[in-house]
Amino acid sequence: MTLHLDDLRVRHLGACRYDSPFSEMLSSKQTSPHYVAEGDRVLLEDTVSMIAGHDLPAGLVPSFEAAGPRRKIYFDPSRVTAGIVTCGGLCPGLNNVIRGLVQELSVHYKVKRILGFRNGLQGLTAEHRDDTIELTPERVRDIHKAGGTILGSSRGGQDADEMVDSLVLRDVDIMFVIGGDGGMRAATFLSKAIKARGLDIAVIGVPKTIDNDLPFTDQSFGFQSAFARATDFISSVSVEAAASPNGVGIVKLMGRHSGFIASYAALAANGADIVLIPEVPFTLGGPDGLLAHVEHHVRAKGYVVIVLAEGAGQDLFDEHGQPQHNGRGTDASGNVKLGNIGELLKERITDHLTAVGLAPTMRYLDPSYAIRSIAANAYDSVYCLRLAHAAVHAAMAGRTEAAVARWRRRFVHVPLSLMTSRRNQVDPDGDLWMSVLETTCQPAEFGSAPDRESIRSSVFSA
Ligand SMILES: Nc1ncnc2c1ncn2[C@@H]1O[C@H](COP(=O)(O)OP(=O)(O)O)[C@@H](O)[C@H]1O
Ligand SMILES: O=P(O)(O)OC[C@H]1O[C@](O)(COP(=O)(O)O)[C@@H](O)[C@@H]1O
Numbered sequence: 001m002t003l004h005l006d007d008l009r010v011r012h013l014g015a016c017r018y019d020s021p022f023s024e025m026l027s028s029k030q031t032s033p034h035y036v037a038e039g040d041r042v043l044l045e046d047t048v049s050m051i052a053g054h055d056l057p058a059g060l061v062p063s064f065e066a067a068g069p070r071r072k073i074y075f076d077p078s079r080v081t082a083g084i085v086t087c088g089g090l091c092p093g094l095n096n097v098i099r100g101l102v103q104e105l106s107v108h109y110k111v112k113r114i115l116g117f118r119n120g121l122q123g124l125t126a127e128h129r130d131d132t133i134e135l136t137p138e139r140v141r142d143i144h145k146a147g148g149t150i151l152g153s154s155r156g157g158q159d160a161d162e163m164v165d166s167l168v169l170r171d172v173d174i175m176f177v178i179g180g181d182g183g184m185r186a187a188t189f190l191s192k193a194i195k196a197r198g199l200d201i202a203v204i205g206v207p208k209t210i211d212n213d214l215p216f217t218d219q220s221f222g223f224q225s226a227f228a229r230a231t232d233f234i235s236s237v238s239v240e241a242a243a244s245p246n247g248v249g250i251v252k253l254m255g256r257h258s259g260f261i262a263s264y265a266a267l268a269a270n271g272a273d274i275v276l277i278p279e280v281p282f283t284l285g286g287p288d289g290l291l292a293h294v295e296h297h298v299r300a301k302g303y304v305v306i307v308l309a310e311g312a313g314q315d316l317f318d319e320h321g322q323p324q325h326n327g328r329g330t331d332a333s334g335n336v337k338l339g340n341i342g343e344l345l346k347e348r349i350t351d352h353l354t355a356v357g358l359a360p361t362m363r364y365l366d367p368s369y370a371i372r373s374i375a376a377n378a379y380d381s382v383y384c385l386r387l388a389h390a391a392v393h394a395a396m397a398g399r400t401e402a403a404v405a406r407w408r409r410r411f412v413h414v415p416l417s418l419m420t421s422r423r424n425q426v427d428p429d430g431d432l433w434m435s436v437l438e439t440t441c442q443p444a445e446f447g448s449a450p451d452r453e454s455i456r457s458s459v460f461s462a
């Protein structure tokens, strides 16, 4: 899919007529290596060959609107009511984003009324719309020290018109939706329903996912905290496996469709022999299969450490007739329930090593929620704060149906439709996966797994 400049344009509610509290500070600002001035744009692509491939003048090359404060704003801050909601799975930094939004709205724009809708988008239904939390700088002062979200979160779909009714009834002018792909999709429907009713309400998304599977954002907030925590589990399993006869250490990490956590945590721990991710299918049997490779490690050095993303090897459930581990079905938000690949591998590796006279000592860890329920680390805390600032500036300037994101280290506005147009995945031909292969020394492929070509060609085609 090729993107054009028009695909990257963000919707405005109207002309900006009010002076911004930042207007004086901005009067002398110009674009520099460390600042993108109002009106300037940030390139979608960043290599000479990609830019040259467009054969377009610089002003028409695909680019994002830069985020940041504007000299003039759309809303009169003294009359604004803002709403905030967090949805989907937890992620380190949710409270930091809430805190950043509240502080920026209150301290600089002097917004007086900020409502926190509770328990995800469920909080915008008729049944729950009156049960909001009044958010003030005092109320949010210390919330960043804890994981989770003070607003609560949930999965499951809601009716867009009912949500718009809630915004109207609670006089909300600006709605911040902190969510993943599901949340961004819901925010898109919400924006479209608002537009269809001719209402003057801005919807700004703050993309959230520990899986790092949202596109057009360098890395999502909380990702670094989550993979750092995951690294601890890989180190523990490595120590255990190395100290056990025929030790097999397996760590199963979150990552439904994208193996970023597994890849980064494995690189950080630098002790994994094998990394398995959804983007690179593998076979178990045969001379080049995973089991033969595991056996090779156990024979050669006495143990093996495997890092596994939960979405890896899902095709194996059908192949090996393992209905007991096969997830099937979907959760309340329509996310596919996965088969438990960790349990499948545990069984198959145990059977194989036992059959070849290397009965293993299995050390299996599934840290699951332990990696996403923690507070944000220092890096993510800064990142969350800056995203929150960008979100408030975007909303006050009347941008809507847009998310804020960091793209190539600059903060930008991304149309919500783009945020849900594809999934960010580890590219098996990209440099991240190459680093994983260089570090683990595992073969590029275990056997000739099916669907490999289709996965390669569908990954991240921006
Ligand atoms: N297809 C959809 N249509 C309408 N709302 C959706 C849809 N998908 C998700 N949502 C809403 O987004 C929320 C979060 O989605 P979910 O997939 O659970 O998490 P995430 O936002 O982290 O991806 C859900 O509670 C639901 O309200
Ligand atoms: O048990 P839950 O809440 O459905 O969460 C499990 C899933 O949530 C995730 O953390 C991602 O969730 P989101 O899409 O909400 O960001 C996955 O890695 C994991 O599979």
Ligand SMILES: [Mg+2]
Binding pocket: 088, 180, 181, 182
């Ligand atoms: Mg999701």
